Amino acid sequence: MRKMIKHYPNGVPFQEQFTADHKSSFNTAPAHDNIIYGNRGMSLEQEINLSNKYYLESGIAVIHKKPIPIQIVDVCYPKRSAAVIKEAYFKQASTTDYNGVYRGHYIDFEAKETCNRSSFPLNNFHDHQIKHMKACEKQQGICFTIVKFVVRQEIYLMPSHLLFHYWDGREKGRKSIPYEQIKQESYLINYHINPRIPYLKGVDQLINKLKMP
């Protein structure tokens, strides 16, 4: 039997398991069940884009995903229609995926998903992304990573100092950040109706912590 899908006014399908009321049944589900938890119709990127749309339309923050950098080689201009790119290649991004402004602060972050349960692999990052975040922090920007443990269905706003600590020490052996460490030093972001991922609550806590002496 196909389940009927209800929709929010913004057209996003209503998914029971994402609402706060049903969250508990979720967290207690055993991990070895033969259920695929990830990608319930929406990727982390789509969820963040929707949240940013809400923040923008509500006048709360201006945060956008940057377009994918492309090297265009050949463009064709057909008569009476739009230009068509006929040959292009993906370029390595030199920065993170998201940036913007919130309450007078420059905001800069990456969003990453992992199917690992016990740690977050560092090979999700590139050296230039870490360099970029370090440079932004030097200019007093607020940098972090939104980490989604897909199997656990848990999303954390991980402060950059934790990432830098493990990244800078990765030559010594450890190639991932332990889940327990992330849980302890990051801000858990619970799914919400609108915005879907209210990650600016974590940013508020990060800002307050930075203000403290």
Added chain:
Amino acid sequence: MRKMIKHYPNGVPFQEQFTADHKSSFNTAPAHDNIIYGNRGMSLEQEINLSNKYYLESGIAVIHKKPIPIQIVDVCYPKRSAAVIKEAYFKQASTTDYNGVYRGHYIDFEAKETCNRSSFPLNNFHDHQIKHMKACEKQQGICFTIVKFVVRQEIYLMPSHLLFHYWDGREKGRKSIPYEQIKQESYLINYHINPRIPYLKGVDQLINKLKMP
């Protein structure tokens, strides 16, 4: 006879007319001379990109041009080589071209050239760019436009309030911002060796002005 071209250490050709010492001979050249002043080997965009590179490498600011937004339709994955985009279309950008962080401030701007001498046409802008800048200012971001009068070889950092004033009043008739008004209310940016366009000097003045009661 072909003129010998000297190069800066960063590989950019040295162009006498751009240095401060030779600027005066430039300003006095009559406009009706049969000389093309624009595009002396480098567009405004290239000049700003070079300046941003200098600011980044010197640890002064982190400001990047955003990639061009593209709608990808078809990608082909040949064996043993990089993915090739075979069909894609240009999308309308929803924001401005440049953003970043400088001294704790969120920076957001557009860069525009005009061949007009006496005014800057408003059709250089799109409604969504103005909306974006207004939203950023509401979040205490620093917004402006780098305007280049190509014929005059003059570059101004134009504060957003001037743009908003003329944009909001454009229905009443006036479709451009008078040169004299820009000259009076903006910051003139003189060409320099490195950075080529030291526009952050104008940003400093803008920040100081905003701090004043």
